[in-house]
Amino acid sequence: MPQQLALTGATGFIGSTLCRRLAERGWEVRALCRRRPPPERPPLPQSGAVRWLQGDLEDAGALARLVEGTAAVVHAAGAVRGARAADFFRTNAAGTARLADAARRARSAPRFLLLSSLAAREPQLSFYAASKRAGEEALAAQGGSLCWIGLRPPAVYGPGDRETLPLLRWMQRGIAPSAMSDKARFSLLHVEDLADAACRLLELAAWAPGLYEIHDGRPGGYTWPEVCRTVAGILGRPVRRLPIPRGLLWAAAGINLALALATGRPPMLTPGKVRELGHGDWVCDDAPLRSLTGWAPRLSLEEGMRRTLSRIRDGRWRPEP
Ligand SMILES: NC(=O)c1ccc[n+]([C@@H]2O[C@H](COP(=O)([O-])OP(=O)(O)OC[C@H]3O[C@@H](n4cnc5c(N)ncnc54)[C@H](OP(=O)(O)O)[C@@H]3O)[C@@H](O)[C@H]2O)c1
Numbered sequence: 001m002p003q004q005l006a007l008t009g010a011t012g013f014i015g016s017t018l019c020r021r022l023a024e025r026g027w028e029v030r031a032l033c034r035r036r037p038p039p040e041r042p043p044l045p046q047s048g049a050v051r052w053l054q055g056d057l058e059d060a061g062a063l064a065r066l067v068e069g070t071a072a073v074v075h076a077a078g079a080v081r082g083a084r085a086a087d088f089f090r091t092n093a094a095g096t097a098r099l100a101d102a103a104r105r106a107r108s109a110p111r112f113l114l115l116s117s118l119a120a121r122e123p124q125l126s127f128y129a130a131s132k133r134a135g136e137e138a139l140a141a142q143g144g145s146l147c148w149i150g151l152r153p154p155a156v157y158g159p160g161d162r163e164t165l166p167l168l169r170w171m172q173r174g175i176a177p178s179a180m181s182d183k184a185r186f187s188l189l190h191v192e193d194l195a196d197a198a199c200r201l202l203e204l205a206a207w208a209p210g211l212y213e214i215h216d217g218r219p220g221g222y223t224w225p226e227v228c229r230t231v232a233g234i235l236g237r238p239v240r241r242l243p244i245p246r247g248l249l250w251a252a253a254g255i256n257l258a259l260a261l262a263t264g265r266p267p268m269l270t271p272g273k274v275r276e277l278g279h280g281d282w283v284c285d286d287a288p289l290r291s292l293t294g295w296a297p298r299l300s301l302e303e304g305m306r307r308t309l310s311r312i313r314d315g316r317w318r319p320e321p
Contacts (some may be wrong), residue, residue, distance in 0.1 A: 002048045004028045005202070006066045006110065008057065008099065009076030010050075011038065013160045014115060014191055016319045018076055021195040023048045025203070032057075032066050032077070057095030063102035067110055072202050073103050076115040078132075080163070081266035083257055085127040093134035100139050104146045112148040113201060114139055118187070118213065118284055120152060125279060126272025136211060149201060150211045151194075154221075154284050157304065158191030159311045160319035163268075168312060172235065176228045177242045179249055179277045185223055186282035187215035190304035191319075193297040200295045208292055213284035216304065217297040221283040227301070234306050249274050 005022060009015030010031035022029050028048040037052035055062025057077060067073050079091035096114065103112050116136050119129035139148045157164050170177055180186075197214055201207075215221070225241065232239040253269045260267035289295065299307070311317050 002026050002028045003071040004030060004069055006070045006073045007031045007076065008066075008074070009078060009115070010052075011035070012076065012078075013158075013162065013319070014156060014194060015076035016160060017158070017191045017195045018074060018198060019050055020319070021192075021199055022074070022202075023050050025199050027072075027202075030066060030070065032062065057091055057098060060098055060102065063099050064105065067099070067102045067106045069108055070106070070110045071108065072111045072113065073099065074113045074115070074198060074202070075099055078115065078117075078135075080128065081268065082127065083260040083267055083270065085131070087266070088127045088131035089134060092128075092131035093138060096135035097138035097141075100142050100146055100148070104142055109147070111202070111207060112139065112146055113198060114148065114150040115198075116150040116152050116211065118152045118154045118282055119276065120150075120211075122276075122279060125275045126270070128272060129276065147207055148209050149207055151198065151201075151289075152211055152213045152284070153189050153194055154187035154213075154215055154282055156189050156191050156194055158308055158319075159317050161191070165312070165317065168309065171228070171231050171239050172309065172312065174235075174237060174239055175242050176224070176231070176239050177244055178224050179244050179274075180224055181278070181280065182223060182225055182241075184278075184280045184282070185221045187218070187221040187284040188227075188301060188304075189214060189216045189297070190299040190308075193299050193304075196298070197289070197293070197295050200293050204293060210288075212286075212289040212292070214286050214289050215284040215297070216299060216301060217286075218301065222301065230301050231305055231309070234302065234309060246274075246278070249277070 005027040010019040024047045029050045034056045082088045117132045120132040123130040123133035136150045228239045253274045256267040256269045
């Protein structure tokens with residue numbers, strides 16, 4: 001009998017890939033969605049079904065129904081854009097605390113896997129980073145009454161990612177706008193590898209609760225010039241870096257924020273995002289995760305980018321259902 005699993009964020013970039021991969025691994029996925037539910041997925045041979053439950057992270061009743069009877073909760077919902085601290089904290093901190101509370105109260109006491117972020121390591125940089133740290137702290141505050149793990153991915157890329165799509169389209173035209181220093185180092189991760197690691201974690205017999213960083217297997221991460229060279233190699237033509245002056249970035253962030261506050265539309269660039277981009281070290285250490293799970297990523301940057309760029313070129317950028 002397949003085990004039931006509660007998933008949040010299944011309509012988003014990472015969550016939709018997670019949803020497909022979890023069902024393929026045989027989980028019966030109960031997915032929270034706050035808008036009109038996408039089509040349900042019947043069980044296929046060797047794979048579980050996906051059923052949607054309408055609700056929001058602010059609705060404690062819906063969360064209780066979501067987690068009851070499940071063996072695991074995967075919390076991939078999150079606010080990644082916002083103008084004010086409250087835009088992030090309402091979802092990433094209070095929403096996480098509410099879902100953790102529902103899991104703790106459930107009769108089945110499911111395991112809880114939080115999709116946190118490497119940004120939580122530097123909460124002083126932005127409202128987003130601080131809210132992700134607060135979400136982790138909400139789990140830690142449950143003490144021994146909840147068995148939880150927080151995954152801290154770096155920047156995640158792949159089909160369906162609205163945040164990196166404009167940048168990748170520029171790179172396909174041979175221009176790579178650059179908002180970070182050439183010396184800054186960062187880890188990366190393809191979304192399929194993230195989903196694979198989550199599945200591996202959920203299949204483990206024993207968990208060591210805590211926070212785990214994860215990356216694509218490249219120790220020391222990348223610099224922006226290295227990423228540009230990799231993309232140029234895939235495209236077979238030069239990709240020229242176009243450094244954006246810091247002053248211009250700050251000005252654009254200020255205007256974006258003012259417009260967002262006036263219109264209520266979530267901004268893409270904010271002062272917090274500029275501080276995150278200016279941070280010189282976004283490199284992860286995945287040794288604790290590897291020793292817990294034995295998991296290793298499969299997609300190098302070159303292979304992950306090749307797949308992502310070809311999906312954009314073929315107009316198949318959306319994740320597979
Ligand atoms: N993308 C990255 O590079 C990256 C890196 C590290 C960590 N993360 C973390 O991964 C998670 C997912 O990120 P993503 O890039 O997939 O973001 P995304 O595409 O914006 O997806 C966010 C998901 O969260 C849902 N959601 C937001 N607020 C909600 C609420 N109040 N109640 C219920 N559902 C809500 C959204 O539902 P709707 O469809 O209804 O809006 C959507 O399904 C986030 O927690 C983020 O912090 C992302």
